[in-house]
Amino acid sequence: MAAARTRSPAVPRKRQSPEARREEFIRKAAEFFAEEGFAGGTRELAAKLGVTQPLLYRYFPSKEELIQAVYRRVYLDRWNPEWDALLADRSRPIRERLQKFYEAYTDAIFDREWLRIYLASGLAGAEINRWYVSVVETRILTRIVAEFRNEAGLPAQEPPAPGELELAWILQGGIFYYGVRKYIFDSPVQEDKARVISNALDIFFEGIAKVFGAKTKVRTRAVRRA
Amino acid sequence: MAAARTRSPAVPRKRQSPEARREEFIRKAAEFFAEEGFAGGTRELAAKLGVTQPLLYRYFPSKEELIQAVYRRVYLDRWNPEWDALLADRSRPIRERLQKFYEAYTDAIFDREWLRIYLASGLAGAEINRWYVSVVETRILTRIVAEFRNEAGLPAQEPPAPGELELAWILQGGIFYYGVRKYIFDSPVQEDKARVISNALDIFFEGIAKVFGAKTKVRTRAVRRA
DNA sequence: AATCTTGCTTATCGTACGATAAATTATCGG
DNA sequence: CCGATAATTTATCGTACGATAAGCAAGATT
Numbered sequence: 001m002a003a004a005r006t007r008s009p010a011v012p013r014k015r016q017s018p019e020a021r022r023e024e025f026i027r028k029a030a031e032f033f034a035e036e037g038f039a040g041g042t043r044e045l046a047a048k049l050g051v052t053q054p055l056l057y058r059y060f061p062s063k064e065e066l067i068q069a070v071y072r073r074v075y076l077d078r079w080n081p082e083w084d085a086l087l088a089d090r091s092r093p094i095r096e097r098l099q100k101f102y103e104a105y106t107d108a109i110f111d112r113e114w115l116r117i118y119l120a121s122g123l124a125g126a127e128i129n130r131w132y133v134s135v136v137e138t139r140i141l142t143r144i145v146a147e148f149r150n151e152a153g154l155p156a157q158e159p160p161a162p163g164e165l166e167l168a169w170i171l172q173g174g175i176f177y178y179g180v181r182k183y184i185f186d187s188p189v190q191e192d193k194a195r196v197i198s199n200a201l202d203i204f205f206e207g208i209a210k211v212f213g214a215k216t217k218v219r220t221r222a223v224r225r226a
Numbered sequence: 227m228a229a230a231r232t233r234s235p236a237v238p239r240k241r242q243s244p245e246a247r248r249e250e251f252i253r254k255a256a257e258f259f260a261e262e263g264f265a266g267g268t269r270e271l272a273a274k275l276g277v278t279q280p281l282l283y284r285y286f287p288s289k290e291e292l293i294q295a296v297y298r299r300v301y302l303d304r305w306n307p308e309w310d311a312l313l314a315d316r317s318r319p320i321r322e323r324l325q326k327f328y329e330a331y332t333d334a335i336f337d338r339e340w341l342r343i344y345l346a347s348g349l350a351g352a353e354i355n356r357w358y359v360s361v362v363e364t365r366i367l368t369r370i371v372a373e374f375r376n377e378a379g380l381p382a383q384e385p386p387a388p389g390e391l392e393l394a395w396i397l398q399g400g401i402f403y404y405g406v407r408k409y410i411f412d413s414p415v416q417e418d419k420a421r422v423i424s425n426a427l428d429i430f431f432e433g434i435a436k437v438f439g440a441k442t443k444v445r446t447r448a449v450r451r452a
Numbered sequence: 453a454a455t456c457t458t459g460c461t462t463a464t465c466g467t468a469c470g471a472t473a474a475a476t477t478a479t480c481g482g
Numbered sequence: 483c484c485g486a487t488a489a490t491t492t493a494t495c496g497t498a499c500g501a502t503a504a505g506c507a508a509g510a511t512t
Contacts, residue, residue: 173403
């Protein structure tokens with residue numbers, strides 16, 4: 001399979017810098033582990049890379065370190081810094097900002113590789129997964145709460161209450177699970193992603209006012225129980 | 227470790243029937259694979275069971291068959307048939323029915339074992355996972371759609387449109403992701419589950435009317451795009 | 453109590469894994 | 483072109499895995 005490399009390379013590939021080669025390994029390893037899971041073998045990965053298995057250990061001291069590098073690559077390279085400004089830009093209506101943000105954000109993370117590595121790393125209890133959850137809270141959900149506090153005439157500068165974040169998580173989860181169904185479970189889904197986001201936002205915007213007001217003023221609304 | 231079993235057993239355990247013993251193996255295997263992942267070794271599992279590794283092969287022809295048995299056990303044993311009647315009982319308000327249903331349903335599936343095996347089997351591409359997604363659609367979401375069609379004065383007997391199911395998935399996902407955060411990601415969450423469900427339902431009920439009506443009548447509502 | 457049956461263990465096989473060392477090939481500076 | 487240096491391969495080690503075969507021992511049967 002990876003034999004035609006020994007003598008003259010069919011494509012006389014210019015030698016890459018060690019850093020670039022390492023990056024290439026990480027990139028392909030992300031694809032590989034996304035499909036095979038982190039229990040996938042280093043030999044099979046090396047075959048996918050077109051090299052022999054011991055070469056991996058020239059670039060990474062252990063399989064575990066390689067996996068950590070894959071984590072960092074997958075988690076850190078997707079956030080677009082412009083989104084911070086987009087979410088905070090009060091010259092545009094919040095509804096429009098969130099629509100554009102979620103379309104762009106899901107363009108970035110809704111693919112088989114990202115979602116599979118995200119969930120697999122979460123199942124593995126990876127530290128970076130917990131870190132990312134807190135990133136979502138500070139970068140996305142806290143801003144959403146702040147905007148709704150602002151719209152409701154409430155003080156928006158103070159940090160959101162846990163219960164307020166939990167409300168925003170409902171929106172986040174409703175959208176996120178669409179990606180899980182499509183790319184992890186391979187379920188048939190409505191293909192128009194922008195429409196799904198629009199619907200989720202419509203529901204959230206219509207519904208949040210009542211809940212949000214009742215929640216932040218006084219917690220007297222009875223919770224029906226069994 | 228599993229040595230004190232050779233001679234007289236400390237607890238002279240009554241010999242169980244082969245079926246019961248097999249069930250015990252499956253139950254403990256579910257615990258084990260939930261924690262270790264399906265890449266966990268049969269030796270370690272046997273140690274947890276207090277038996278030797280080859281004994282597993284007396285009850286299951288292969289590790290794969292054992293995993294399939296774990297799938298069936300985890301997926302099939304949680305649905306309470308009473309929930310079908312609960313969801314369909316129009317003598318009670320739909321809001322109340324859904325609150326009670328989701329409280330009971332999440333009592334059943336929101337634990338570390340179920341959620342971890344559900345997601346791991348989904349990542350593994352297990353057939354039963356896709357089957358379960360369709361079960362959720364027919365048993366839960368289709369009923370929710372039917373109830374809202376009924377409330378909106380629309381014909382409720384015909385099967386839900388894909389877009390209508392997608393709306394109900396937003397609710398389902400919003401609630402489900404709460405469990406994922408708590409039991410898979412080990413994130414700090416608002417502890418009052420009934421309240422989270424109540425909030426999700428409040429948002430959904432307030433928001434759905436507008437979206438649902440607009441959606442099922444005529445698809446003229448513009449979707450904002452980039 | 454003797455015998456049969458079956459649950460369980462001990463011993464072991466072949467394979468695949470992660471990792472290391474040594475040899476080999478390719479690239480680059482002079 | 484040559485020698486140094488780095489990139490890659492070949493060969494191999496120790497271990498852990500899934501699985502099988504043979505033996506032993508505990509109940510059950512008569």
